[in-house]
Amino acid sequence: MAFNINTLLVNKVPMKLGTKTVTAEYTNDADQRYSDFMLHLGNIQKKLEDDNVEDMAFDDQQQLKDDIHEQAMGLGKEYIDSLFNEKDAEIVMDAINGREENLANVTYYLHQLGDASSDEYKAAMEKPNREAKRTSDHKKSKKD
Secondary structure, rough: OOOOHHHHOOEEEEEEEOEEEEEEEEOOHHHHHHHHHHHHHHHHHHHHHHHHHOOOOOOHHHHHHHHHHHHHHHEEEHHHHOOOOHHHHHHHHHOOOOHHHHHHHHHHHHHHHHHOOOOHHHHHHHHHHHHHHHHHHHHHHHHO
């Protein structure tokens, strides 16, 4: 019996976002954008630690916060743009609504969905089957 290597390959993953279906296309470019995103976020964290933010004037702290927000959102958008076509990327970014927490959650989850060995990918692939089973189990109980 041959091992089915297809279960290890992730190139496209369709997903629901509200009433729309968007499709992430995983490429080497997307992988590189995610790595760049993580490196930049690490550099931002280091800058925060090195700059003695607590000793800064309040206005300087506010400016630093705004700069970091702009950088993080820009890098996250680059990653999302590398995964989706223009229309789908716009749908995803609109749903993120300018929130860094939403961006962090979505980019992390999207990255995990591109890895067939991740728990998130396995759960996402099993979820439709679990929901279908739950639905049919529910219908059976109503008939009895």
